[in-house]
Structure formats: C-alpha cells, structure tokens
Amino acid sequence: MECPIINIIDYKENAEVLLNMQNREELIRKDVVDRVNIILNNIKERGDQALIEYTNKFDSTLINIKNICVTEEEIKYAYDKVDKKFLEAIYFAKKNIEEFHSKQKENSWIDTSKEEIMLGQIIRPLERVAIYVPGGTASYPSSVLMNAVPAKVAGVKEIVMITPPSKNGEINPNILVAADIAGVDKIYKIGGAQAVAAMAFGTKTIKKVDKIVGPGNIYVAMAKRSVYGHVDIDMIAGPSEILIIADKYANPKFIAADLMSQAEHDKIASAILVTNSLDIAKNVQLEIKNQIENLKRKEIIKSSLKNYGGILLVKDINEAINIANNIAPEHLELMVKNPFNILNEIKNAGSIFLGEFSPEPLGDYIAGPNHVLPTNGTARFFSPLSVEDFMKKSNFLCYSQNKLLNVKDKIVKLANTEGLTAHANSIKVRFE
Amino acid sequence: MECPIINIIDYKENAEVLLNMQNREELIRKDVVDRVNIILNNIKERGDQALIEYTNKFDSTLINIKNICVTEEEIKYAYDKVDKKFLEAIYFAKKNIEEFHSKQKENSWIDTSKEEIMLGQIIRPLERVAIYVPGGTASYPSSVLMNAVPAKVAGVKEIVMITPPSKNGEINPNILVAADIAGVDKIYKIGGAQAVAAMAFGTKTIKKVDKIVGPGNIYVAMAKRSVYGHVDIDMIAGPSEILIIADKYANPKFIAADLMSQAEHDKIASAILVTNSLDIAKNVQLEIKNQIENLKRKEIIKSSLKNYGGILLVKDINEAINIANNIAPEHLELMVKNPFNILNEIKNAGSIFLGEFSPEPLGDYIAGPNHVLPTNGTARFFSPLSVEDFMKKSNFLCYSQNKLLNVKDKIVKLANTEGLTAHANSIKVRFE
Structure with missing residues (x-):
C-alpha cells in the first residue's frame, strides 16, 4: 500500500502526536x-x-x-x-x-x-x-x-x-x-x-x-x-505554521491547497488540519495527492507534511478550538459554516482567516494585516508586527504645590517603609 | 581644600564626561x-x-x-x-x-x-x-x-x-x-x-x-x-538614573534633594543636573552637602554622585534638552520656569516630571504613572510598563468570493515572483 503524504490521526487515541509536531528546532545553537x-x-x-x-x-x-x-x-x-x-x-x-x-x-x-x-x-x-x-x-x-x-x-x-x-x-x-x-x-x-x-x-x-x-x-x-x-x-521568528479548523461543510480542495501553501515554506514548517469529519479528512488526503504534482517545492511540502503535518480527527468543533488555543498557531483558518460564531473562542493565534475565501496567501500579500506573526506557540503572548512596535512612550506628570502637599504624608510613609529616606527628604524639603 | 560630593563640569570643554557616566556595568556576565x-x-x-x-x-x-x-x-x-x-x-x-x-x-x-x-x-x-x-x-x-x-x-x-x-x-x-x-x-x-x-x-x-x-x-x-x-x-532593568534640567529660576534645595533621592538606590545609579546657571550649580553643590548628613544611605549617595553623577554647565536650555535626548534618562525633571513649553522637545525619556512640585518620588509611589521605566539609555526605544504589556493581539480577515476574485491575479503574480507556487495554487484552486 502506498503511504499517504499526510496522515489522518484519531486525536482521542493519539493526543501526544501534537507534542511531536511542536517539537521543532531548539532556538539557540x-x-x-x-x-x-x-x-x-x-x-x-x-x-x-x-x-x-x-x-x-x-x-x-x-x-x-x-x-x-x-x-x-x-x-x-x-x-x-x-x-x-x-x-x-x-x-x-x-x-x-x-x-x-x-x-x-x-x-x-x-x-x-x-x-x-x-x-x-x-x-x-x-x-x-x-x-x-x-x-x-x-x-x-x-x-x-x-x-x-x-x-x-x-x-x-x-x-x-x-x-x-x-x-x-x-x-x-x-x-x-x-x-x-x-x-x-x-x-x-x-x-x-x-x-x-x-x-x-x-x-x-x-x-x-x-x-x-x-x-x-x-x-x-x-x-x-x-x-x-x-x-x-522584533521577535525572533521560528518555523512557520498553519492550523485549519474545518467542519463537514468545508471544501477539501481549498484545505489541501492551503495546507501545502504553508508547508512549502520550509521542511520544518507545520501544517495541521483539525476536523470532526472523516469525509473531509479523507478527501483532503486525496486532494493533496492530486494537487502536489504541479507544485515547484513538492519535496519540501512532502517532508514538512510528513514530519510536522497531520490531519487530526476530533469529536467536535469545540475540541478543535481547544487544540488551536493550545498550539497558538501563527496562521489559523476557520473553514466552518459560520466562522464569526467561533471567533470569540479563539484565544491564541497570530492571524485568523475566516471562511473559505480568505486563504492564508491573501493575508501574506494583499489584504493589509501584517504577515510578520508570532510563531512556534508564542501567539500566547506575542502579537503581529504593528505600528506600535515602531513607537515609544513617555509618561509625564505635573502637580501643583497644593496637590503635592495633599499627598505628602502618604509618600513619606511609603518611602520610609521602604527604607528610602532620601525619597522622603525630596518631598519634605519642599514644605520646610 | 575639601572635595565636593558632586562635581561641576563645563560641558563645552568636557563633553566626553557623559560617556563615562553612561559607561556602567555590562549587561551580561x-x-x-x-x-x-x-x-x-x-x-x-x-x-x-x-x-x-x-x-x-x-x-x-x-x-x-x-x-x-x-x-x-x-x-x-x-x-x-x-x-x-x-x-x-x-x-x-x-x-x-x-x-x-x-x-x-x-x-x-x-x-x-x-x-x-x-x-x-x-x-x-x-x-x-x-x-x-x-x-x-x-x-x-x-x-x-x-x-x-x-x-x-x-x-x-x-x-x-x-x-x-x-x-x-x-x-x-x-x-x-x-x-x-x-x-x-x-x-x-x-x-x-x-x-x-x-x-x-x-x-x-x-x-x-x-x-x-x-x-x-x-x-x-x-x-x-x-x-x-x-x-x-518585561525589559531587563539596568541601573537607575535621573536627569534634571534647571534654569536660573529653579530651587537648588529641591534639585539637591531629588538628585540624592535617585542616587540612594544604588552605587551605580546616575544623577545628573544640567543647567545654564552657575549660581544654581554652586547652590546645589552646597545643598547636597547640607542635606546629605541626615540621610540613611549617605555612603551609597556619595559613591553614586562621585562616579556617575555631576552638574553640567551648558550655554542654554536647548543644549540641555539635546543632552537629555542623547542620554534618554529613565527619569527626567524639568525644573524650568515654563516646563510645558519644552515638553515637545523631549524625545527620549521614561517619565517626565514637570515643575518644582513634581519630584520623582511622587511618581515612584503615588501619582499613578508606572515607575517601571526603561533605563540605561533604552528610553530611545523602550516604554514604561503599561497595560499593553499584558495584552496580545490577533489580526483577522474575511473576504467574500467576489472580493477575492478581484485581487486574485495580483496575489498570484506576487506569489510566483517569490517562487512560492503553492501560495499561488491556494488562490487559483478557488476559481477552477
């Protein structure tokens, strides 16, 4: 029997598979x-x-x-x-x-x-x-x-x-x-x-x-x-990744193409489909086989899908959302009938692509949102590159004599509690 | 002759003194x-x-x-x-x-x-x-x-x-x-x-x-x-610092107290006064001598002021502002007659304290702005700790079939130019 390019995995029995997919290169050499x-x-x-x-x-x-x-x-x-x-x-x-x-x-x-x-x-x-x-x-x-x-x-x-x-x-x-x-x-x-x-x-x-x-x-x-x-x-970019959540209404042809568009970046790129439909899973497998032949980087795609890709079968879309939140993918496609209905449940993702006509390359090139995104699970705490990354802030404050007098004793108390008498002195000299 | 606790330095003839004040511990051991x-x-x-x-x-x-x-x-x-x-x-x-x-x-x-x-x-x-x-x-x-x-x-x-x-x-x-x-x-x-x-x-x-x-x-x-x-x-905090800009209207007693309130933090803290008034400079020197005796941490203060502190005499307030922007101090006090008039010229500072009744300890304890600030010149690009440091962002996008069709050729062109044919394929399969 011929080996499939991408494996279908029953999540219930193989939850640990995700850990392996995530276990890519160490950040420091x-x-x-x-x-x-x-x-x-x-x-x-x-x-x-x-x-x-x-x-x-x-x-x-x-x-x-x-x-x-x-x-x-x-x-x-x-x-x-x-x-x-x-x-x-x-x-x-x-x-x-x-x-x-x-x-x-x-x-x-x-x-x-x-x-x-x-x-x-x-x-x-x-x-x-x-x-x-x-x-x-x-x-x-x-x-x-x-x-x-x-x-x-x-x-x-x-x-x-x-x-x-x-x-x-x-x-x-x-x-x-x-x-x-x-x-x-x-x-x-x-x-x-x-x-x-x-x-x-x-x-x-x-x-x-x-x-x-x-x-x-x-x-x-x-x-x-x-x-x-x-x-x-800016952040130090790790290997790229996509996670697609699909229900039975999704188009396997589109899913297959989108998984491969991410996989072609790198042998250690990761492309994962999470679905509750066995039909979708099987058809995506088939579509990948059909579409891959015309792609320049098919060897990279095969290697990436084999080592860091997969199709996870889950019991329902809620389970798929939990997996997405745990992985915190750089790119997340919501290929479900009503993507806006589940947007609120997505806690961790760099960029979210809603519906079947919002493929990841749309965001890579044309739509406007930034394509410099947190990778390797860091969407838990990092954000897409933005204008704010090119700005800096200064606080400022200005009190009148009267207003400083009002808070004088509190500052002196806190400064003395911390053992910083020169801090207390700086307030006290102003009212001597 | 007794050595002063803090030196008065003519900036015109000793511009390099600032480099020494800035040259503190290496970040990595x-x-x-x-x-x-x-x-x-x-x-x-x-x-x-x-x-x-x-x-x-x-x-x-x-x-x-x-x-x-x-x-x-x-x-x-x-x-x-x-x-x-x-x-x-x-x-x-x-x-x-x-x-x-x-x-x-x-x-x-x-x-x-x-x-x-x-x-x-x-x-x-x-x-x-x-x-x-x-x-x-x-x-x-x-x-x-x-x-x-x-x-x-x-x-x-x-x-x-x-x-x-x-x-x-x-x-x-x-x-x-x-x-x-x-x-x-x-x-x-x-x-x-x-x-x-x-x-x-x-x-x-x-x-x-x-x-x-x-x-x-x-x-x-x-x-x-x-x-x-x-x-x-968050940022890795370096040694703390204050820079005070003062004109002839400032109160030397307050300036002396504020310089010492920063210096007491650490032997490698830096406290610098930049002024265009020789009178102010001399009186601050005197006030430090008077006030220091009652402060618990006077040995730390003396050491810090001797090695990383100083009073810089400049020709005018504009020169003082330039120095502040080069140093990018953690704390900047504007002890001038009209501090709001020069606020716009301040490009680099963690927190800015305007006028004689806004001493640095007011900000440390009570006023509300954060006291976790960029040190060691990093105010050039880092910001005070803020709410945004505890938040993360996700981009999202959703196109209709029609709108994707409108941009299809442009995406395909860009993807092919970059040699990423699987990216182009992801768009094309949607219109086959």
Whole structure:
C-alpha cells in the first residue's frame, strides 16, 4: 500500500502526536552564538573595516565602503527592470497595508480630570530603524512592505534597509522597488551578523539605529538576540505554521491547497488540519495527492507534511478550538459554516482567516494585516508586527504645590517603609 | 581644600564626561549565565524536587512543596501586622495607578469600510502572568503595585507572585498586603533563577505562565533573558538614573534633594543636573552637602554622585534638552520656569516630571504613572510598563468570493515572483 503524504490521526487515541509536531528546532545553537559574538566584537572594535572584510568574505563579493549604499541610479534602473504587473500588485498591497496599519496608530493623551494635576503619556515614533531583508531565494518583496510600511505609518524619521548583495554587488530589483515604494530611506548592501552589529553599534559610515526588524538566517537571528538591549528587536521568528479548523461543510480542495501553501515554506514548517469529519479528512488526503504534482517545492511540502503535518480527527468543533488555543498557531483558518460564531473562542493565534475565501496567501500579500506573526506557540503572548512596535512612550506628570502637599504624608510613609529616606527628604524639603 | 560630593563640569570643554557616566556595568556576565543555565535545566528536568532543593539551599530556609504557596491565613495575619498609615497609602496609590492605567486600555477593532471585506484586530489579556518580587532590602511594596495593577487592569486571569522567603519561611507582610490589594491571585515562596524557570517551564505543582515581569538580582535578570521566547518577559532593568534640567529660576534645595533621592538606590545609579546657571550649580553643590548628613544611605549617595553623577554647565536650555535626548534618562525633571513649553522637545525619556512640585518620588509611589521605566539609555526605544504589556493581539480577515476574485491575479503574480507556487495554487484552486 502506498503511504499517504499526510496522515489522518484519531486525536482521542493519539493526543501526544501534537507534542511531536511542536517539537521543532531548539532556538539557540551554541556554536553559532560563539561565532556570532566574534563577529559582533570585531565590528564593535574595527567598524567599517571589519564590515567590508566580512561582507566580501561571506557574500563572495567585492564592495568597498564608498559603494556600500544603493544609489538613486540603481533604484531607477530597478524600476526599469521589474515586471509592470508586479509593480502594480506592489502598489496595491502597499496601499492596503498602509490603510490597515493607520488604524493602529495611538495618540498621546493627557488626563485633565483632576484640578491642578496633569498626567499623561506621550507616544512618539522611533527615530531610526533598520529592516533586515535576506538575500537569495528567501528574499521576499512582500516582507519588505510588511516591515517598512508600519514603520513609515508610525512616523519613523529614517528607515534603513540592510540586505546582502549578490556576487556582482547587486540587489534584486524587486526588493529595491518594494523598498522604495514602502518609503525606505537608505539601503546598505550588507547582511549577516556583521550587518546587524553595524546597525546596533554604529560605525564611522553607518549611524546606529534604535531597532532592528525583519527575518534572517540563524546567524542573523542570534546576532539580533545578542544586541537586544543595545537596540530593540522584533521577535525572533521560528518555523512557520498553519492550523485549519474545518467542519463537514468545508471544501477539501481549498484545505489541501492551503495546507501545502504553508508547508512549502520550509521542511520544518507545520501544517495541521483539525476536523470532526472523516469525509473531509479523507478527501483532503486525496486532494493533496492530486494537487502536489504541479507544485515547484513538492519535496519540501512532502517532508514538512510528513514530519510536522497531520490531519487530526476530533469529536467536535469545540475540541478543535481547544487544540488551536493550545498550539497558538501563527496562521489559523476557520473553514466552518459560520466562522464569526467561533471567533470569540479563539484565544491564541497570530492571524485568523475566516471562511473559505480568505486563504492564508491573501493575508501574506494583499489584504493589509501584517504577515510578520508570532510563531512556534508564542501567539500566547506575542502579537503581529504593528505600528506600535515602531513607537515609544513617555509618561509625564505635573502637580501643583497644593496637590503635592495633599499627598505628602502618604509618600513619606511609603518611602520610609521602604527604607528610602532620601525619597522622603525630596518631598519634605519642599514644605520646610 | 575639601572635595565636593558632586562635581561641576563645563560641558563645552568636557563633553566626553557623559560617556563615562553612561559607561556602567555590562549587561551580561558569562559566569552567571553558565550557573543560571544549570539551574534552568535542572528545573526543566527534575521540576518540583529541584525547585525545593534550590530554594532551601539559596534562601537558607526549609520549605516543602506543600507549604510553598502563601495561605489565606498568612495574608490575614499580614493585614494585622502592617502599619495602618502604610495600608492607607497603599490603597490610595493603588487607586491612582488603576485610574492612570485604565486610560491605556485599547479596544479590539473591526474595519467595516469596504463591502464584503472585514479586517480587524482582536486585543486580549494574557491568561497567566508571574510577577517577581525580590526579597530582603530591595523588597518594595510599591513595585508590587506597579507590576500587578496594570496586569489586573488588562484583565489577566491569573496573576502569580514569586518572592524568596526569609529564613523562617515567611514573606514580608507589607509585600503580602500590597499583593493582595493589587489583586494578585497566588503567591509562591520561591525566588532566584529557579523560580523564573518554574514559571517558564512549569512543574507538577506550578503551572507555567505566559509572561514574567518584575525586577531581580543578576541571576533573576539572566534567567529571564534565557527563558525569553518560551515566555515573554518585561525589559531587563539596568541601573537607575535621573536627569534634571534647571534654569536660573529653579530651587537648588529641591534639585539637591531629588538628585540624592535617585542616587540612594544604588552605587551605580546616575544623577545628573544640567543647567545654564552657575549660581544654581554652586547652590546645589552646597545643598547636597547640607542635606546629605541626615540621610540613611549617605555612603551609597556619595559613591553614586562621585562616579556617575555631576552638574553640567551648558550655554542654554536647548543644549540641555539635546543632552537629555542623547542620554534618554529613565527619569527626567524639568525644573524650568515654563516646563510645558519644552515638553515637545523631549524625545527620549521614561517619565517626565514637570515643575518644582513634581519630584520623582511622587511618581515612584503615588501619582499613578508606572515607575517601571526603561533605563540605561533604552528610553530611545523602550516604554514604561503599561497595560499593553499584558495584552496580545490577533489580526483577522474575511473576504467574500467576489472580493477575492478581484485581487486574485495580483496575489498570484506576487506569489510566483517569490517562487512560492503553492501560495499561488491556494488562490487559483478557488476559481477552477
């Protein structure tokens, strides 16, 4: 008998299967951390010179400090090179992303409800942000938009992109055009841990930033983790995942396609269907077999579905919802007759796709909500990338003499209880 | 000639002095990291047993898994023991903190502006959060309020406090009462890296949480850094600091008291005055000398002011503002005639105190804004602890068949450009 590409598993008898699907790569690899720290220290100490050496070595290219920055001519040339339909789609996506993220923008506020007391919170954009964009096949113009547009909407003054150059010192024109449309101000042809270090510490040529965002390989991820605190970073992205909840009314053809669209990202991506219908389960299995043959990345898909994918049979949709909340998937599709009826029950998910005409790639590219999402179960506590990730807050307060007098004794009492007499003194001297 | 406790420095000729003041302890100590990782692994593998062993060893106490949790009787007894004036002040502070933080609460939203398209963002509280409270002299009831109240306002279902017990297995009654008033649901008598590990990974007795917040010693800080990703954490607090901007109208007595109130926290705390008035500078120097004698922690204050404090003479208030923005102080006092006139120029600060009757301890204890603030220059990109730190977001989207058809070609184009044919397939199968 031929082995199915994806297995059907009875959840009641195999609840532990979920643990295995979740048990993917460890987040920290010590050998990488050690190598990354050497790079970071070298950039800190030798600045531009080390940056050029690493870039030419790791990217097998030949650039110098003078041509490290993409020129206006290069961007102009990129516009000439890209497909016009692609350009149109990028403009359209950018508009939708901008619209969605504009709604996230919070205002500074002031509380004036008490006489002679003013309290509030000032919310400001970060001043300078770097966006990391991987080179090679993982170089996605859509991710450029998803990282840069929220920063732009936030009002960040300078958005810098860093991305490794090809062997002839060039950057993919699709990436250049997407960056330009998204409002990126400056693009450096550098990548890897060395680029992260340059952005975090600054060099003679490169001004340090306040935050570094964007996906990268394990070296980039470990470098970001190491510089956290010197600058802010976005979350460290783990392997991607989708979970689909389907009832008997769902379309197995659509489900099969959506599972595979997630699985094609990576051999350790995870695609799981949870359904209470054996018919749906069997038909999805069949559909995957039919559809997979035409897909470029079918070997990746097979491997991912075999090791980290599955079809879980459950007794009802409530059980499916519980499983989703435990897994806290990056992407959650609700392929049930009335998806809005169960939206309230979903506690943990990065992005939720409702109904059969809201497939995950709609959110990846066009709809507007961000596609940078918490992975690996972290939707329990992390959130999608948003405008607020590019803003910072300050509290402020102003009391009159009279109002301070009213609370004087309470402050002095608390300060003395904590053994902090200079705190108490700071209040007392004002009324001596 | 007697050495002054705090030096007056002409900024024009000694701009580099600021760098030295800022150059405090390194954030990571490798020996500590190694020891912490052993503890974390032990808790992960041996759970409760390791937790009890470490607790009894490091806290020189004798507890077991049955009495690790504070009982209702212990809390009742604590209320009997605490000073009534203290209790009153805690109730008052709690009310103000609650009021301020209630204004930070964001709503879930849905965008219904486009027909047949629904987009939005669901904002929910985290389910379970742990608050770390140090033992001994650094055990501050005010910090219990500042960490627990925002979690409560956010709607967190279960707030767990962890704090190391004394030798006789007790917790400071002031801490117990503050926790109870703030709405803490459960208190465990555990501390150190072992407590952080138990909260991050869970044990048989202790349920894992989604986020760990609160200050602690270097072991706690390193443990939090290590479990980041398994759970969320708040920022890792560095040494505390204050910067005061004063013009000639300011009161040197108040300035002196406020500088010392920050300096008493720690030998590596930093207290800096920036002024354009030599008179103010000299009088602050004098006032510090006069006031310090009555303060309990005068040795800490002297050490802190000598190594990380100073009075900077600048040419005008604009220069003072620039310095403040570069330092990005945790606390910033604006002791100028019209503080609101310069509020807009302040780009980087954790909390801003306006005018002569808004001293920093007012914010530490009573006013309502949070006292958990970004330190060590991180106000450039981090924010005060807030309700939002206890919430998570999910995006959602729902398209009709018709609306998906409208964008079909654009999605397919972008997916194919990125080489992701299974993404394109997911859209195409819906219209075959």
